[in-house]
Amino acid sequence: MNKRFLLSVLLLCCLSSCGTTVENDMNRPNIMETEKRNIGSLLALYPKPMTVVGAEVGGKVNWLVVGHTGIIGHDRIVVSMSKSHHTNRGIKDSKKLSINLVSREMLPEADYVGSVSGASVDKSGVFDYHWGENGTPVIDVSPLTMECNVVDIYETEGFDNFICSVANTYAAPDVLDSNGKLDYTRLKPVLFEFPTYSYLATGEVIGKCLNLDKQPGMCAKEPMTADGIVRLSKIEVYPQFLDEYMKYATEVGGVSLRTEPGVLTMYAVHEKENPCRITILETYASREAYESHIASPHFQKYKRETLHMVKALVLSDQTPLDSSNRINNFIR
Numbered sequence: 001m002n003k004r005f006l007l008s009v010l011l012l013c014c015l016s017s018c019g020t021t022v023e024n025d026m027n028r029p030n031i032m033e034t035e036k037r038n039i040g041s042l043l044a045l046y047p048k049p050m051t052v053v054g055a056e057v058g059g060k061v062n063w064l065v066v067g068h069t070g071i072i073g074h075d076r077i078v079v080s081m082s083k084s085h086h087t088n089r090g091i092k093d094s095k096k097l098s099i100n101l102v103s104r105e106m107l108p109e110a111d112y113v114g115s116v117s118g119a120s121v122d123k124s125g126v127f128d129y130h131w132g133e134n135g136t137p138v139i140d141v142s143p144l145t146m147e148c149n150v151v152d153i154y155e156t157e158g159f160d161n162f163i164c165s166v167a168n169t170y171a172a173p174d175v176l177d178s179n180g181k182l183d184y185t186r187l188k189p190v191l192f193e194f195p196t197y198s199y200l201a202t203g204e205v206i207g208k209c210l211n212l213d214k215q216p217g218m219c220a221k222e223p224m225t226a227d228g229i230v231r232l233s234k235i236e237v238y239p240q241f242l243d244e245y246m247k248y249a250t251e252v253g254g255v256s257l258r259t260e261p262g263v264l265t266m267y268a269v270h271e272k273e274n275p276c277r278i279t280i281l282e283t284y285a286s287r288e289a290y291e292s293h294i295a296s297p298h299f300q301k302y303k304r305e306t307l308h309m310v311k312a313l314v315l316s317d318q319t320p321l322d323s324s325n326r327i328n329n330f331i332r
Contacts, residue, residue, distance in 0.1 A: 042195075043194075044195075046192070046193045046194050046195065047191035047192055047193040047194075047200050048067055048068070048069060048070075048191065048192055048194075049069065049101055049102075049189045049190075049191060049192070050065065050067060050101075050102040050110065050189070050190045050191060050192040050199065051065070051066050051067070051069055051099050051100060051101060051102060052064065052065055052066070052099075052100040052102060052106075052110050052113060052127075052139060052142070053065075053066045053079060053081070053087060053091075053097050053098065053099060053100075054097065054098040054100060054129070054136055054137040054138070054139065055087050055090040055091045055094065055096070055097045055098070055136065055137075056090050056094060056096075056136075056137070057086060057087060057089055057090030057093075057118060058089075058090065060122065060124050061123075061124040061129065061137045062086060062087050062090060062118040062123055062124065063113040063118075063123050063124075063126055063127060063137075063139075064081070064085060064086075064087045064113060064114065064118065065102075065110055065111070065113055065114025066079055066080075066081055066099075067192040067194060068080035068081070068159075068194075069099065072163065075165060075166070076151070076163055076164065076165060077099070077146070077148060077163075077164045077165075077166065078154075078161055078162065078163055078164070079097065079099065079148075079161070079162045079164060080159050080160075080161045080162075081159065081160055081161075081162070082158060082159055082160075083158055083159060083160055084158075085117075085118075086117055086118035086119040087118060088160050091150060091160075091162060092150075092153070092160075094135075095149060095150040096134060096135060096136050096147070096148065096149055096150065097136060097148050097150065097162065097164065098132065098136040098137055098138055098139075098145055098146065098147050098148065099145065099146045099148060099164075100138070100139040100142035100144075100145045101142055101143060101144045101145070101187070101189045101190075102142070102189060102190045103141070103142065103143050103188070103189070103190065104188075104190060104201075105141060106127070106139070106141045106142060107190055107199065109126050109127060110190075112126065113126055127139045127140070127141065127142075128140045128141065132145070132147045132168055132170065133147070133167075133168055134147040134148075134149070134167040134168055135147075136148075138170055143171065143172045143174075143175045143187050143189070144169065144170070144171045144172070144175060144182070144187060144189075145169070145170045146166050146168070146169050146170075147166070147167045147168040147169075147170075148164035148165065148166055148167060149164060149165050149167050150162045150163065150164055151163055151164065151165050171187075174186060175187040184202070188201065188202050189202055190202075218257050218258055219258060219259060219260070219261055220261060221261055221262075221264055221285070222261045222262050222264075222285040222286070222289065223285060224264065224283075224285050224286075224323075225285055225286040227286055227287045228283070228284060228285050228286055228287075228289075229282070229283070229284040229286075229287065229290050229317065230281075230282075230283050230317065230318045230319070230320055231281075231282045231283075231284075231315060231316065231317050231318060232279055232280070232281060232282075232315075232316045232318055233279070233280040233282055233313070233314075233315055233316075234277070234278075234279050234312075234313070234314040234315075234316065235277075235278045235279070235280070235310060235312070235313050236276055236277050236278075236310070236311045236312040236313075237276045237278065237309050237310060237311060238276070238309055238310075238311050239276055241306075241308075241309035242275060242276055244309065245306055245309045245310075248301075248302050248305050248306050249268060249278070249280075249302070249306070250268075251298070251302070252298050252299055252301070252302035253266035253268060253280075254266075255298040256293060256296070256298065256299070259298075260289070260292070260293055260296065261285070261289070262284055262285040262286060262288070262289020262290070262292060262293065263282075263283075263284060263285075263289065263293055264283040264284065264285055264326075265281055265282060265283035265326075265327050266280065266281075266282060267280065267281040267327055268280045268281075276311075281327070283326075283327075
């Protein structure tokens with residue numbers, strides 16, 4: 001009798017569970033009803049920082065471009081390299097490697113060392129380098145290099161995945177801020193995008209992580225259209241109003257960049273010899289974006305409060321010599 005009772009209870013539980021699952025599934029929205037398209041099992045965590053790995057192989061320095069790198073926790077790096085690479089043998093022997101971030105200056109050489117094999121070509125002279133304190137080659141021109149110790153090797157089909165700890169990090173002075181901390185707006189590492197084998201630029205700050213509600217970054221920007229505007233606004237301010245004018249000009253520029261998708265650039269400078277002469281590079285994605293900007297409350301406030309401060313104003317529209325060259329704004 002007890003066995004029959006127990007079986008009945010188990011059967012009832014199973015039916016209840018199944019019923020709950022079916023009910024939940026029926027209430028769950030179908031992903032196929034959204035606008036997203038399933039493009040397969042694509043590994044899409046790109047772009048990644050482009051790096052040149054340095055190692056000693058058979059008594060000779062070798063360099064190799066590696067685009068598959070990652071972070072494990074807060075104290076480990078994974079460097080994933082095809083088993084066919086000549087460099088792997090040296091790393092397995094020494095249990096050491098250097099990771100050199102790639103700048104635009106060194107991009108041609110970095111691209112080259114990724115296109116030829118160290119098994120047939122001596123690549124030791126491609127970069128000027130010094131030996132780091134941990135015994136790995138450190139590229140002089142690289143803005144940032146990490147010397148690493150290999151603590152484990154995780155093998156997958158066709159790849160050696162080197163799990164590394166960081167022994168030393170070397171940074172060029174011009175990529176550090178006033179407190180000696182890394183400033184990635186100065187570092188601007190080149191990114192590598194695997195599916196299309198393209199190099200991408202970095203350097204624009206769009207906001208502060210976990211602090212956007214207190215200090216929002218720039219909103220997403222619209223692309224430049226055929227009727228986009230590139231303009232130099234040349235302003236001369238009466239000396240007695242200069243400090244007050246700068247306050248309003250800085251405010252309207254910051255608000256415009258943070259909140260207006262069509263305002264692409266608000267870059268203001270003044271002459272060293274005469275600070276009262278101010279030039280602002282203004283870029284608008286379209287004529288409509290410009291008209292929206294001058295009608296905005298923050299611009300109207302700026303215009304109203306500074307009208308009596310301005311001695312002269314010249315608006316000079318420009319034609320870019322190379323439309324692909326753009327200034328990346330960023331707000332601290």
